[in-house]
Amino acid sequence: MSTAAAAPQLAQDTALPNGAEIVLKALVDQGVDVIFGYPGGAVLPIYDAIFQQNSIKHVLVRQEGGAVHAAEGYARSTGKVGVVLVTSGPGATNAVTGLVDALMDSIPIVCLTGQVPTHLIGNDAFQEADTTGITRPATKHNYLVKDIGKLAQVVHEAFHVARSGRPGPVVIDLPKDILLAKGEYKGPETFKRVSYAPRLDPDPKAIAAAVDLMIKAERPILYTGGGLINSGPRASELLIKLAHMTGFPVTNTLMGLGAMPASDPLFLGMLGMHGTYEANLAMHGCDVMVNLGARFDDRVTGRLNAFSPGSKKIHADIDPSSINKNVRVDVPIVGDATRVLEAMVAEWEKRLAAGAKPDKKALAAWWARIETWRKRDCLAYRKSDAIIKPQYALERLQALTAHRDDVFITTEVGQHQMWAAQFLKFQKPNRWMTSGGLGTMGYGLPAAMGVQMAHPDALVVDVAGEASILMNIQELSTIVQYRLPVKTFILNNQYMGMVRQWQELLHGSRYSESYMDSLPDFVKLAEAFGCVGLRATKVSEVDDVIREMIAVKRPVVVDMAVDQKENCFPMIPSGAAHNEMILGPNDKPGGGEKPGGTGPISEEGMVLV
């Protein structure tokens, strides 16, 4: 494309580009270097244009769902927009899960879908689906382009919508006749949408009110989420600064891990259903909660009417609809996390300079309480020499990669995901890619593929379960084709572990359909795809297998045979409050702040997921 752009003006006038060429030129102007896609009849013109250029690399996935997750992995590890190209009908419908995943986790994606020619729309034509209708609730916004004159503008606008404000997926549905029609290309500077203008700068009065509460706080906590990651690495730097100048403890949501270095003494770990004891009790007992870019998700709050009952709550979010949705807050702040943090830091410094005195004694007492909670060592598990504990496998993965600065982790969904969040220590943002909101099994492998495309020399590990990995196992073929040295680290307990855990705790150990029978031999499967397969069945083999996995500069699948019965703790059962956690297998649901009490899970809790 760069050579085409340099072509003489005269040639451009006589030969206008077609729609497909306009799309590609717009992508180049938007800084796109990789597309994840799968061809089909309706998008053949775009594939023809891709064939005739070298600016954009196309990664041929094996199923469209994989393309969207790959683009998500790419987006989350780079902060750029991930781009997907699929055909009409089944191509588009296969992409829907990934789009909803990106919507729930606020990941910027532009997904180009082919469509039957405009005159056939509504005719039940071959491979026709009402893509804009189907994806309307699955996207931040979507477009059906019916006018070649608007095509370039729509693509530029789509990128703007995807990456600005609260990021999200955007679909552009492209009828085949539009892709073949000739038209004029217009650059990114030519469009302007007046109806869409997300607010980025926080209201100074709201910042002042927030800092008022923070100065007077006796038991404060900073609770941060994916919004901080999306805001860019500067937000993480400012969070570290704010935490250290105030001395406030910090907890991150599943989506927010990496914003605060795990090694920082002010970091209490992840909060929520499988969060740490200290983080959840600090949330429960705090008097001032500062929520930055998190959305009071049900995995985080537990029972709403028992959520942090005595606290004043400050909530900063770029999306006004996230504020006062689940939890009524005292100080709402609409704005971008980086700008909110900048304003808070500046306001705090101004107050201290003006003589404000935070209550250091109260803060020290608060930390003393937090330390007693920390001492419970809630992530402790029963060690074993006879069988590989999944936590042990992850502890070893952490230990053997801790010296590296270039480790990116993706996960599938389930127990392994929660253990990864608990046992892997993230020191930087954008290093942790997991399906949080939607909880999509099959996310991790294609996501790892997208991460590795963006970071070819990094160590990219998909921490997986044997059930999840089978949902998008076909992408091993893509990984081999593009020589991506992705490491698939399967914690194989032969069960859908989280389903099994809930059946044990809530359904009388009736393990209905959660046992994975007839599993493939993952080592042979890896070899069949052209990857390296490794297996560990003994504790003594774990380190060697992890070392070899890292040393081999090729895609590797590790089959780690782990304890089938291990459950993921701590756990806040559904419908319970933060101070009703179960800390281990000897605890029964319904315990109080001193775990170990007994009591059934409430009926309200049983209906929750």
Added chain:
Amino acid sequence: MPAQAPIERHTIAVLVDNEPGILARVVGLFSGRGYNIESLTVAETDAEGHRSRITIVTRGTPMVIEQIKAQLDRLVPVHKVSDLTMEGPHVERELALVKVVSTGEKRVESLRIADIFRAKPIDSTIESFTFEITGSGEKIDAFVGLMKPLGLAEVSRTGVVAIARGERGM
């Protein structure tokens, strides 16, 4: 969310780009998130600017109403969301076409009542009248109720349109 929070009725005006799918976006938002629509009207109000105005009457707790407005405002083609119920006095009107089929005394009575309600007959046969009536929803409900024993055959209602009182515009 406290269970005892009162349910309020709000009339919300939404200014949108008149583009394909916008109504589906708004309606889908309400059904997808479980909000109520009591009435919804839409038409282009600015042909040059391709803007339409949607008037929605909805019910919910104050927290849900706030959510509805924030969610509407989040839609890309939405220019402005205005809660007429919150923002001061406003007028609401609805138009209905009411067909009454009857003869004799009932027919005469329907015409008499229509006169009281300032409803206009806009179509007539020997055995029927079609009345046009505008007013608040309650007024139209009352009129339709009175027409029932007088041969009410069919009702077509526009739903509520509303505008703020005084000089301020949206």
